[in-house]
Amino acid sequence: MIQEMDPPSPFRLESFGNMSRQVEHAIQEQQQRMQHAHRRVDDAGGRIRQLENERREIEAQISHFHAADKRSEKEQQLVLEALKEQTQEAAAKTAELEAECKGFEERVEQDRLAYVKQLYGNALSFDKKRRALFDETDSEHTGLQLELVKKLENVNRLTGEVLRLVNRGETQNLSAPDAPYCKWTALDEIAQEWTTLRQME
Secondary structure (H helix, E strand, C coil), X not given: CCCCCCCCCHHHHHHHHHHHHHHHHHHHHHHHHHHHHHHHHHHHHHHHHHHHHHHHHHHHHHHHHHHCCCCCHHHHHHHHHHHHHHHHHHHHHHHHHHHHHHHHHXXXXXXXXXXXXXXXXXXXXXXXXXXXXXXXXXXXCCHHHHXXXXXXXXXHHHHHHHHHHHHCCCHHHHHCCCCCCCHHHHXXXXXXXXXXXXXXX
């Protein structure tokens, strides 16, 4: 027998809408941080390639110098020492920029994993709110209410799948081209679901 249920109060629905907007705002901030970090990584990569080109030019100058035997031994030694010093400086700068890029990538990955866990917790919280607002045995749901429940369940499914991969340490599966839940694709899909939820309020 289906039990009757009081309709959700305006206060509950308003709280639910506030939580949805907070999650959407958090998603947008995280995406902006990731985009900024990747831009810095790309800029650093460009500087590394520039230094590599300079180093190759210096090495070409050294090879050319060895081929020319028109200078005195002392002049040759001075030029070689200067070129060697420039090569070492370029190598040191390259190593420094490579370390900086690696640090950027590690911080982006840490932020992403923390964000996924936070999003999963929010999804569980929304599921509890959904259970409090809607009785699944109530046959008098409106079409909008049922669609809202489906969207919440889809968000839980996506975030749950990503978090399971993270907890098993299979982070490489999140970025594999053939992964069923590619890390960025899943997060984009989750963000789209939250946007849809807000539009349905």
